[in-house]
Amino acid sequence: MLIHAIVTNPAIQWDVIRTYLFDSSITHGLVVTLELTALAMLIGVSGGTLLAIMRLSPNPVLSSTAWFYIWVFRGTPVLVQLLFWNFLGALWAKLSIGVPFGGYLGLSDGGAFWSQDTNKLIPLFVAALLGLGLNEAAYMAEIVRGGIQSVAVGQTEAAHALGMSQSATMRRIILPQAMRVIIPPTGNETISMLKTTSLVSAISLEELLRAGQNIYSRTFQTIPLLIVVSIWYLLMTSILTVVQYYIERHYARGANRVLPPTPLQRLRGLLGRRPKPANGESDVVPGLEGGGHL
Template sequence: MSLTSDPPVATTAADTAPPDRPVPLKVVPVRHPWRWAAVAATAVLLAQFVHGLVTNPAWEWDVFARFFTTETILKAVWTTLQLTVYGTVLGFALGIVLAFMRLSASPFLRAVAFAYIWAFRSIPLIVQLLFWFNLAYLYKEVQIGVPFGPGFASFDTMGLVGAMSAAVLGLALHQAAYAAEIVRGGVLAVDAGQLEAAAALGIPRARQLRRIVLPQAMRSILPNAANEIVSLFKGTSIVSVMAIGELFYQVQVIYGRNGRVVPLLMVATAWYVLLTTVLSVLQHYVERHYAKGSTR
């Protein structure tokens, strides 16, 4: 028996060559002609605005430079900062108390806190300030003693509540109503399961609040609280109705004497923008501190 096989087939270079590589696709970037048109139009308008600020003599930048750092303006800026700090500290201190009253299990405390927030958010700030400014008309003196009984000490309301005290009191009480809702919203944003787990581990209630609730609630509280502080800082101009020498009032007094309305208004505007920028920078760093460990 003989074994036969097919004759060997000759191979060519074409048969051993690797298969042809796919032709690479041509990537064409998406074009946004309308976006570029909007950018160009915005840049032109911005350039025209800056050019008008620089070249228009009606802005009177020499007058602006002369009054920007005068002693009167600097004292007015300091008064504005004092009103902002006092109003913020006292307002948020009372607001925290009101927030936890609204979160209390007591219906009476919840009702009192709700009534306070409803009243002070409903009445315009200027009306509140005028009421406190005229407190001596309503109450001649304030007594300390037994409730509904004899008093041990009394104070003259006229000497006790001056213009500055009335302004701080009005700003703080008004701010407390908004601060309470900001704090309450931040506390409610914390997952209740974490408190249940902390209670199961036997962590005291006060430590739960300090170590678990507040660090997380601050992430929700800070942006809204910063907005309220900035609004309060600019809103201090409303105390000019009480003849308090804050920034806007002093600017009005100066341009009422020399007639340079526009440059003096720009002085106030520049100080408001500068100090608001400082507050925004502080907000950024405080938020970054409380964002540690966050996934955002």
């Protein structure tokens, strides 16, 4: 009855949904959303890995700096951070590189070698990218730190006994083993980031949601456009979920003797066909090698 009510409800206007599903504004917003998601996660993963290593460092300056960064960026809403980056020009009209305190020393142009207007240097897309990526780095730092700490201390001791440096141990021994713990929450963060990009509509960047808002502000067809946007979000999150599953399955090879079946293998099993053996194991039932009956 619910499905029937949705399909037959004239207020939903399925013809309008079909009209705008592949509208140029919607597809452009979709591309911007995907770009923001990919670049913000790149900043988040690389920055989070660096912050996690700093946080675990015995150097108090590095660990304190990482802790302060995580405290600030996790403790303030991402929407507030987006607004700060968007209005950074209100704090500093120009950003420059030069002699520190050059203005107080009486140097020409304040001792600046290079100077640029803040609003030109940080346009809307860059402001959105910085707000999303730097915030994500704080969360990824804790995810990576948890993955690193899940590896037994003996692995590090054995690597050092073989003469490996700290950086080589982290790169070749610790991080590959930590990936099995890091990947699942990272996949969730990627899916969450895809939806969090909708917040950049608050600073007027035309991503997927803002594109829908711009259309229904002219046509007053709010519900159909929101459904169009939701369909695209559902499609993209579904694809990311499948990709996450296969990545998790790849990194589970070292921990599980038998890999979990893929969706295709599950489907074959539901259709009455035995799934093709994964990971090279035999499909012969133990004890029936000679062709006996079960």
